[in-house]
Amino acid sequence: MEIKKVTLIGLGAMGVFFAPKLEAYLCEGNFRVLAEGERKERLQSKGVTVNGIQHHFDVITPKTQGDPADLIIIAVKDTSLDQAIQDIRNQVGHSTQVICVMNGIDSEERIAAVYGWDHVLYSYMRVSIGMKDGVADFDPKWGKVHFGEAKNDVLSKRVEAIKDLFDTCKINYTIDPDMIRGIWFKFMCNIGENLTCALLGIPFGAFHVSDNANAIRLKAMLEVVEIANRLNIDLGQEDIDRQEDAIKKIPFPNKPSTLQDLESGRKTEIEMFAGKVVKLGEQLGTPTPLNWMFYHGIKVYEEKNRGKFL
Secondary structure (H helix, E strand, C coil): CCCCCEEEECCCCCHHHHHHHHHHHCCCCCEEEECCHHHHHHHHHCCEEECCEEECCCEECCCCCCCCEEEEEECCCHHHHHHHHHHCHHHEEEEEEEEECCCCCCHHHHHHHHHCHHHEEEEEEECCCEEECCEEECCCCCCEEEEECCECCCCCHHHHHHHHHHHHHCCCEECCCEHHHHHHHHHHHHHHHHHHHHHHCCCCCHHHHCHHHHHHHHHHHHHHHHHHHHCCCCCCHHHHHHHHHHHHHCCCCCCCHHHHHHHHCCCCCCHHHHHHHHHHHHHHCCCCHHHHHHHHHHHHHHHHHCCCCC
């Protein structure tokens, strides 16, 4: 199996991590961005600027037929995933593989419910990229995409094929031995860091200097650990501890995605984050008071952005 043709849906803060390097390696027409309507027109007319370089990537629409991809990368937000699953239909061929790098813990199951597990691998990202008005600036050496089968003691052919592509394109990656555990680790970090920053309106740098911000972050992470353990997922205090060095390396002014959404007046992914934790807690009989507060507090911010209190 060889990856010769790649389709990306979602040219935002996660998509720009891949796009320039894939375009530089793949022959003309073999890397393309899937979009339609106003977004398609904007990408074709204005493109995106990544680290000071403007790019106009090849854009195709969901109606494009007869030209399936070997690899589809879904890099949309949770609020757009259901539509993206439908939009990629004509890009899925007999041996097409799909990785979805968005946050959350159930995107793979949602995609596999439509296309089957033969087409879907697990994936998540560890990266902090700020993007506004089609302009992204970040250190391309910092951050990774994680991908693989559920277990990767021995690499499957499809994992090897994507590994070969990323090696050639110099895209940083890690193949976790246990991808489910990795996805839950990322989810735990997002709950603690992303939502604390969003609710309080603070950058990642607050965790460098504020014991109070860290107290909230760590307690929220423990709620996820308790739920994961009830689901036989091996997370623990050592996983919380190993995140301490990583949080200190995030540039002080960087802001997580949920805070960026609130400040821009966009709908957040709170259902996928705290909403999911609260629901699982109710199902398992595990208290989740901090995530309850995150959920309802950020919902209030969304209502405020919609003008409900004017």
